[in-house]
Amino acid sequence: MKKSGLYTELMKIPLSLMISLSSIFGYIMHTSRLDMPLFLTATAILLLACGGACLNNYQDRHIDRLFSRTRHRVLPSNAFPPGRALSLSATLIILGDVILYLIRYDTTLPLLGATAIFLYNGIYTPLKSRSILAIIPGAVCGMMPPLIGWSAAGGGSFFFRDRQHHGAFRFMAAAPFLADSFESLLRIQAVRYAEYAATFQPVPA
Secondary structure (H helix, E strand, O other): OOHHHHHHHHOOHHHHHHHHHHHHHHHHHHOOOOOHHHHHHHHHHHHHHHHHHHHHHHHHHHHHOOOOOOOOOOOOOOOOOHHHHHHHHHHHHHHHHHHHHHHHOOOHHHHHHHHHHHHHHHHHHHHOOOOHHHHHHHHHHHHHHHHHHHHHOOOOOOHHHOOOOHHHHHHHHOHHHHHHHHHHHHHHHHHHHHHHHHOOOOOOO
8 A cells, every 4th residue: 555545544534524524514504714723723623633543543453453344554554653553543532633723723623622632532432342332422523523614704603602593402312313323333333342352252162
């Protein structure tokens, strides 16, 4: 695989771009302006998403090596050094949070960005192989980019603080339906994780 392809897979570029677009959606929910803060927000979320994807690949590299569907990914196949992936992840996440700070020169946006990374890499990723309840932090994490976009455009840190924008309430109300869809996907993946758990069952003497 070409070097550019390794980075594309490691950072999950197509998915990261979609996440960045969702922050634009949150931004234009509050204002229709096409300005520099909008560009900076989308760029910051793209960097955070790419960094989170790198870190996710790093976290899952040992598990991915056990399954035929994932053993050929960048890190399990040793096509990319794990240490370099971890360094790249840290760099992307820091850059993303710095850009979020520069949008408004306060800590609100970078704290929201750090929260998204914590939910995805700190809670969802370790929990997804153990419990279907991983859908909860996963769903909340999925709502963070539009929330960051909303806040970057001048909205409150939480949708319900801007009561005049009723569209935000409709967005939040859709969260349970997002969770239901992802629950179905997790049930499909349950077979994979059951197979993973079986590899650690004690062998009778």
